[in-house]
Amino acid sequence: MKKIFRFLLKGFLALVAFLLIAFIVLKLVYNEDIPKGIPGQPADEMAFKILDAIDHKEFTEAKEIHWTFRGVNRYEWKLQQNMVDVYWDDYRVSYQTQYPKISFAFKNGKRIEGEEKQEAIDYAAVNFNNDSFWLVAPHKIMDIGTSRQLIKEDGKEKLLVTYNSGGTTPGDSYLWEVDENYLPIAFKMWVSIIPLDGIEATWSDWEMTDGGFPLSRKRTFFGFQIPITDVKVLP
Template sequence: MKTLFRVLGVLVAILILLFVGAYLIYNKPLPEGNSGPEADRLANKMMSAVGAENMDQTNILTWTFNGTHHYLWDKKRNLVEVKWRDNQVLLNLDEWEKGKAYEEGNEVTGNELDKKRGKAWEIFCNDSFWFIAPTKVFDEGVERSVVKDEDGNDALLVTYTSGGVTPGDSYLWILDDSGLPKAFRLWVSIIPIGGIKATWEEWESLSTGLKVATNHRLGPVKLPITGTKAGGTFAELSIPNDPFAVIL
C-alpha cells in the first residue's frame, strides 16, 4: 500500500510539473488594445466576410457539434431543440418554464427537468458560439479593440462582459486579408492557460448566404461541425411539422 501511495505521489508530482511547464511555455497575458471606430471597422469587416447580414433571413439552423450534440434552432422564435445521447430537450428561451425534456423518449419532470434544461442551455451556449461567434461581436455587453498579432497585422480583441455561461471571456480574432477568421486565441475561465489558439477553417456557405467554419483545431483536439443547414422555414429544411408546438 505504501508503494502504491509513493507511485501515485510521483505521478501527481509529474502531472503538476507538466502543467507548470505548459503554463510557462504557452500562457500569454491578455493583450491591451485600442477601442473605438477602428475596432468597429475591423469587426464590421469580419461580419461582412462571414455574411452576417444574412442572419435576419436565417430563421432556422441545424448543426451537430463534435459528433455528439445535435441542434435545431428556431432563431426567429428563440426556441432550441438539443439532443445528446438519449436526451432530447426543447428550450423556450423566452419562457423558460415551458421547456420540456425527454430521456429515452419518456418525458422527465421536477428536478430532473431543471437539470436537463440547464445542461441543454450550457452546451447550446458553448456549441452555438463555435458555430456563429463571428456574427456576435456587436451583441450587448461586448467590448471591441484592435491589437497587433504576432505577424504585426491588426487583430480584433473581443470581450463578452455579460451574457452566456461564462461572462468575462475574451477572444483575439486573427483574420485574413478579406476579414475571414483564420483562428482566435482564447482567454476563458474554463481553460487555465491564456491565449490558446483555436483554428476556424473549412468554411461553408449556407443556403441563406451565411458562412460557417465546419472545423476547429484546439491544440491536438479537433472539433468538427457537421449537418449544417439553414433556411427561412421548416419546410425548406424538409421538416413537415413544427417540432416546437408542445412548448408554445
C-alpha cells in the same frame, strides 16, 4: 501485497508529478496577458468588416441550423423563434434562448417537471452556449453585452472581443485574427474554464452553406479538431 501497493503508489505519484510538471510548463507557455487596444469606432469598424466577410446578414435571416457536437448533443436551432431543440440520450429540451423559464423538457417523449426538468434545461443551456459558440462564434462579435478593442500586434490588426454579460461564463475574451479579406482564421482565448491564458484555436476550411453564409468546417484546439458534424442550414 505490500509490494504491489507500493508499486502502484509510486506509479500514481509519478503520474501526478508528471501532470503537475506538464501543467506548469503549459502555464509558463500560455501565460499571456490580455492585450489592450483602441475601443470604440475603430474596433467596431473592424467588427463590421468581419461580419461583412462572413455574410452576417444572411446568417440572421436563416430559419434553422442543425448540427451535432461530440456525437452526443444534437441541435435544431430555430433562429427566428429564439428557440432550439436540444437532444441527448433520452432527453429533448425545447430551450427558449431569451426566456429560459418557459422552456419545456421531455424524456422518452414524455414531458417532465420539477427538479428533473430544471436539470435538463440547465444541461441544454450550458451545452448550447458552448456548442453553438464553436459553430458560429464570429457571428457573435457584436452581441449585446460585448465590448471590442482594436489590437495592433505583429504588424496586423486584430479584434479583441470581451463578453461582459450573458452566456454561461461572462468575462471571457477572444482575440480574433483575420486574413486579408477579414475572414477569421484564429482566436486566442482568455476564458474562465481553461486555466491557460492566450491559448489559440484555428478556424479554417470555410464553405458556403445553403443559407448564403459560410461556416468554418475545421476548428482545431491544441491540435485536435472540434467535433462538430452533420451541419445543415435551412434558409
